[in-house]
Amino acid sequence: MANLLIVGVGGVGSVVAHKCAQAAQRTNVFEKITLASRTLSRCREAADAVRARTGLTLETARVDADNTDELSKLIRAVGADIVCNVALPYQDLHIMDACLEAGAHYLDTANYEPPDTAKFEYKWQWAYADRFREAGLTALLGSGFDPGVTNVFAAWVMKHKLDEVHVLDIVDCNAGDHGKPFATNFNPEINIREVTARGRYWERGEWVETDPLAFSMEYDFPDGIGRRKCYLLYHEELESLVTHLKGLRRARFWMTFSDNYLNHLKVLGNVGLTGIRPVRFQGRDIVPVQFLAALLPDPASLGPLTKGKTCIGNIMTGQKDGKAKRVYIYNVCDHQSCYAEVGSQAISYTTGVPAMIGAKLMAEGKWLRPGVWNLEQYDPDPFMEALGEYGLPWQCVDIE
Ligand code: NDP
Numbered sequence: 001m002a003n004l005l006i007v008g009v010g011g012v013g014s015v016v017a018h019k020c021a022q023a024a025q026r027t028n029v030f031e032k033i034t035l036a037s038r039t040l041s042r043c044r045e046a047a048d049a050v051r052a053r054t055g056l057t058l059e060t061a062r063v064d065a066d067n068t069d070e071l072s073k074l075i076r077a078v079g080a081d082i083v084c085n086v087a088l089p090y091q092d093l094h095i096m097d098a099c100l101e102a103g104a105h106y107l108d109t110a111n112y113e114p115p116d117t118a119k120f121e122y123k124w125q126w127a128y129a130d131r132f133r134e135a136g137l138t139a140l141l142g143s144g145f146d147p148g149v150t151n152v153f154a155a156w157v158m159k160h161k162l163d164e165v166h167v168l169d170i171v172d173c174n175a176g177d178h179g180k181p182f183a184t185n186f187n188p189e190i191n192i193r194e195v196t197a198r199g200r201y202w203e204r205g206e207w208v209e210t211d212p213l214a215f216s217m218e219y220d221f222p223d224g225i226g227r228r229k230c231y232l233l234y235h236e237e238l239e240s241l242v243t244h245l246k247g248l249r250r251a252r253f254w255m256t257f258s259d260n261y262l263n264h265l266k267v268l269g270n271v272g273l274t275g276i277r278p279v280r281f282q283g284r285d286i287v288p289v290q291f292l293a294a295l296l297p298d299p300a301s302l303g304p305l306t307k308g309k310t311c312i313g314n315i316m317t318g319q320k321d322g323k324a325k326r327v328y329i330y331n332v333c334d335h336q337s338c339y340a341e342v343g344s345q346a347i348s349y350t351t352g353v354p355a356m357i358g359a360k361l362m363a364e365g366k367w368l369r370p371g372v373w374n375l376e377q378y379d380p381d382p383f384m385e386a387l388g389e390y391g392l393p394w395q396c397v398d399i400e
Helices: 011-027 040-054 068-078 089-102 129-135 149-160 188-196 237-244 259-270 288-295 335-342 346-363 381-389
Strands: 002-007 030-037 059-062 082-085 105-108 138-141 164-174 199-203 206-210 216-221 226-232 250-256 279-281 284-286 309-320 323-334 371-374 394-398
Touching: 002 011, 002 068, 002 346, 011 030, 011 040, 011 335, 011 346, 030 040, 030 068, 030 346, 040 059, 059 068, 068 089, 082 089, 082 346, 089 105, 089 129, 105 346, 129 371, 138 346, 149 164, 149 237, 149 309, 149 323, 149 346, 149 381, 149 394, 164 216, 164 226, 164 237, 188 259, 188 288, 199 237, 237 250, 237 371, 284 288, 309 346, 323 335, 323 346, 335 346, 346 381, 381 394
Parallel strands: 002 030, 002 082, 030 059, 082 105, 105 138, 138 371, 164 250
Antiparallel strands: 164 309, 199 206, 199 250, 216 226, 226 250, 279 284, 309 323, 323 394
16 A cells, blocks of 8 residues: 655646545555645645545645755655656656655656756656666656557557557547637646647657648547547657657657637737746746736636547557558547546546556556656556546557
8 A cells, every 4th residue: 555645736636636536445555645736725625525526535735846855855744655746847857856855656747848948858857767776766757648548558559469560640639628718728838838839750760840730630530529630749758659669660649729729829929928938027027828827717627618528549550460550549538527527627537547547556566666667668458457447448449
């Protein structure tokens, strides 16, 4: 039985709290769960919601995760074995430092980003490998849906369906509608940084850069979702997958956006409101995208409003027994079913469930190995089994 500290109790953190409570009740895997962020009242609200739905009482604490000393003291005080980081990517390195300092395993759902550049790279976190190995601690990077489940899907396909993979396309469709003129379905600042960054894909051993959202395609999604336009963007799991999946000739990431979302983003960009560099305003520095984020709806508030489904998966083309083969492995998730179960929309849900599963596999010792790891470096089977069990059933089909 493990003692878990969840840092960050926003849209995703609230789902992690609910799902960890469910896991604790079903399997006794977590002995104690503590929710912490800078705003104690939000932690208490989330703990109350979990108690109302499951009857389980979670502990709460206030912490600024950018203060390594403060966080390592909290890790020691609550006796945490595992820290689940669902705060923002800016905190990743500080939280890893605190885990090393206090002797706890680490898990997150998004790679570190320096605040002043929208860079999505694992190099800063991979550089911790020796320190985690020497301390006998595990760090699991990117245990959300994408990155996360998409990495495990890739590993499972390589274990069970293909001998070689040549082309990987990860396709992320959110066919949900919240009825707001413009809102993001996870942290607005992080979302806008990702979408407005230059695109990048892997082709014949090198990265090819594109203008933001310069390429698009139509894809016909299953389960009644139908045809949607998807745009090529860079996504962090491409870096670890091209490193760990040998033989890949091309790897791309696609995401659906409505014309309405893109039109708003274009106008906001044109007037400078998506900028990430500070500007001087009334005698103080403000970061435009942070100001914009403060005006936009809190993604956690979209739960009761969002209708429709998400469909995220991998199309993988390669060979099996010497013959060409292509498979599509995916999950479909319904926004309203997620809301009925845990009070959140499907984007937070599809991120929070895999974060819980990563923590559970670490707590059970199934995914525990000193060092810093991406999900495709572990045996995918126990994770895939838990996905179905905890609300994210998946399908793998052969396609022409
Ligand atoms: P929210 O903005 O809703 O929540 C962020 C939480 O982090 C808040 O509780 C905030 O509380 C807390 N936080 C921020 N700064 C600190 C700090 N210095 N110390 C302690 N707590 C802090 O974000 P989301 O829940 O939408 O996203 C959470 C993470 O999940 C992000 O990293 C995002 O990139 C990732 N994500 C990953 C996905 C995947 O599939 N892999 C998909 C979607 C999101 P407070 O301000 O009170 O401290």
